[in-house]
Amino acid sequence: MSLTTDPELRTSLEATPDLPAAQQPLWPDAAALDAAVTELATYPPLVFAGECDVLRDRMAAASRGDAFVLQGGDCAETFAGATADNIKNRIKTILQMAAVLTYGASVPVVKVGRMAGQFAKPRSSHTETREGVTLPAYRGDMVNDFEFTEAARNPDPQRLVKAYHASSATLNLVRAFTTGGFADLRHVHDWNRGFVANSANQRYEKIARDIDKAMKFMAACGADFEAMKGTEFFAAHEALLLDYERPLTRVDSRTGDLYDTSAHFVWIGERTRDLGGAHLDFVSRIHNPIGVKVSAKAQVDDLLRMIDLVDPERTPGRLTFITRMGAGQVRESLPSIVEKVTASGAAVTWICDPMHGNTFESASGYKTRDFEDVVDEVRGFFEVHQALGTVPGGIHVELTGNDVTECIGGAEKILDADLNKRYETVCDPRLNHQQSLELAFLVAEMLSRD
Ligand SMILES: O=C[C@H](O)[C@H](O)COP(=O)(O)O
Numbered sequence: 001m002s003l004t005t006d007p008e009l010r011t012s013l014e015a016t017p018d019l020p021a022a023q024q025p026l027w028p029d030a031a032a033l034d035a036a037v038t039e040l041a042t043y044p045p046l047v048f049a050g051e052c053d054v055l056r057d058r059m060a061a062a063s064r065g066d067a068f069v070l071q072g073g074d075c076a077e078t079f080a081g082a083t084a085d086n087i088k089n090r091i092k093t094i095l096q097m098a099a100v101l102t103y104g105a106s107v108p109v110v111k112v113g114r115m116a117g118q119f120a121k122p123r124s125s126h127t128e129t130r131e132g133v134t135l136p137a138y139r140g141d142m143v144n145d146f147e148f149t150e151a152a153r154n155p156d157p158q159r160l161v162k163a164y165h166a167s168s169a170t171l172n173l174v175r176a177f178t179t180g181g182f183a184d185l186r187h188v189h190d191w192n193r194g195f196v197a198n199s200a201n202q203r204y205e206k207i208a209r210d211i212d213k214a215m216k217f218m219a220a221c222g223a224d225f226e227a228m229k230g231t232e233f234f235a236a237h238e239a240l241l242l243d244y245e246r247p248l249t250r251v252d253s254r255t256g257d258l259y260d261t262s263a264h265f266v267w268i269g270e271r272t273r274d275l276g277g278a279h280l281d282f283v284s285r286i287h288n289p290i291g292v293k294v295s296a297k298a299q300v301d302d303l304l305r306m307i308d309l310v311d312p313e314r315t316p317g318r319l320t321f322i323t324r325m326g327a328g329q330v331r332e333s334l335p336s337i338v339e340k341v342t343a344s345g346a347a348v349t350w351i352c353d354p355m356h357g358n359t360f361e362s363a364s365g366y367k368t369r370d371f372e373d374v375v376d377e378v379r380g381f382f383e384v385h386q387a388l389g390t391v392p393g394g395i396h397v398e399l400t401g402n403d404v405t406e407c408i409g410g411a412e413k414i415l416d417a418d419l420n421k422r423y424e425t426v427c428d429p430r431l432n433h434q435q436s437l438e439l440a441f442l443v444a445e446m447l448s449r450d
C-alpha cells in the first residue's frame with residue numbers, strides 16, 4: 001500500500017471539492033493540525049484493503065439473507081478505557097451474542113466491533129453549560145477530554161495521533177483474541193450456559209439447551225472444533241473527523257483503488273449524511289463497505305440520490321442502511337423507505353440500530369434507553385421486512401462487556417434509581433453485558449420464527 005504522499009492519491013483527495021463538513025472540531029491551531037495530519041499520513045494502515053473486500057462480500061451475503069451482521073461496541077471509546085479487560089469483555093460479549101444469533105439465524109454471523117476507532121462523536125450542541133459555565137462540548141477523545149475544564153475541552157490535534165495508536169493497540173488485541181483461541185466456540189457456549197444459569201435468565205434456557213444438543217450432534221458427526229477456535233472479526237467506526245480519515249486513506253497496491261485503512265467498515269452518521277456534504281463525498285471515493293444511518297426523518301428521494309453517489313454500480317455489500325427510527329416510529333416510517341429503495345433496484349443491506357431513536361432523559365436526569373424499546377424496535381424492524389419480503393440483515397448495538405447501569409430494564413430490572421450506580425459512558429447509554437446477551441437471545445427467537 002502506498003502512503004498519502006503517493007501522487008495518485010494526492011490527486012484524488014485534492015480533487016475533493018471544498019464541501020461543507022458538518023460536526024468538525026474548531027481546531028484552534030492550524031499548524032498543529034497540519035503537523036498531526038502529516039504525521040498520521042506516514043503511519044502504516046490499520047487494516048488491509050483485501051480484508052475490507054472480504055467484509056464487503058460478507059455484507060452482500062447478509063443482504064441476501066445468507067448471513068446476519070452483528071455490529072456492537074461502545075458509544076464512544078476512550079483512551080483510558082482501551083484496557084485489556086475492557087476489550088476482552090466487549091469481545092467476549094460480542095462472541096457470546098454471535099453464538100446465540102448463529103443458532104437463531106442458522107446462517108453465519110458477521111462480527112463487527114464498534115471498536116478501534118470510535119473515538120469521535122457528533123453532538124447536538126457545540127457547547128455544554130454546567131452551573132453557569134459554558135465550554136466546548138466533549139466530542140470524543142480524538143478531539144478533547146471529557147473533564148469539564150477549559151484546558152481539557154480545548155480541541156488538541158495530537159489527539160488524532162493518540163487515537164491512531166489506541167486503535168492500533170485495540171485492533172492488535174482484538175486480532176489476538178479472535179484468532180488465538182479465546183473465541184473457541186466451546187468456551188463461548190460455556191459462557192452462555194453460565195448466563196442462563198442465572199435465575200433471571202431462565203426463560204432462555206431452552207435455546208441454550210438446544211444449542212447444547214446441536215454442539216453434541218456436531219461433535220458426534222466428527223465436527224472439528226479445533227478448527228473453530230478462531231473467528232473473523234472486523235472493525236468499524238463513524239467516519240466523522242475527516243482530518244483522521246483522509247490521511248489514513250491509501251491506494252490499494254493491487255488495484256489502485258482508494259481505501260480508508262482506519263477500519264474495515266465506516267459509516268456516516270445521521271447528522272453528517274447531507275448529500276452536498278464532505279462526508280458522503282469522502283465515502284463515495286473509497287472502496288470500503290460503507291454504512292449510512294437513516295432516521296425516520298430521512299427523505300426517500302435523498303436516499304435514492306445517495307445510492308447513486310455512493311454505490312453507482314450497485315455492488316452488493318457496498319452500502320448498508322443502518323436504520324434507527326425509534327420503537328414508536330419504525331413500523332410507520334420504515335416500510336415506505338424499504339419499499340422504494342428496493343423498487344429502485346438498489347442492493348443495500350438493511351441493519352437495525354435500535355439505540356439511537358430511543359434515547360430519553362430519565363426523571364433523575366440521566367440520558368438513558370429502555371431495554372423494552374430497544375427490543376421493540378428490533379421486533380418492528382423484523383415485522384416490516386417480513387411483511388415486505390425483504391431481508392433484515394443485522395443489528396447495530398451500543399454495548400459494553402461490563403456491568404454498567406446506563407439503560408433501564410432487562411431481566412435485571414435496572415430502574416431509574418439504579419442509573420447512578422455505574423453510569424460510565426461519556427456519551428450515550430450502552431446495554432451492559434447481561435442486557436446485550438438478553439437482546440441476543442430475544443433476537444435469536446425472532447430469527448428462528450422467520
Ligand atoms: O451517539 C450519538 C450522538 O453523538 C449523541 O446522541 C449526541 O448526543 P448529544 O445530543 O448529547 O450531543
Ligand SMILES: C=C(OP(=O)(O)O)C(=O)O
Pocket residue numbers: 075122238268269270271293294324356
Ligand atoms: C452518532 C451515532 O448515531 P446516529 O448518527 O445514528 O445518531 C452513533 O452511532 O454513534
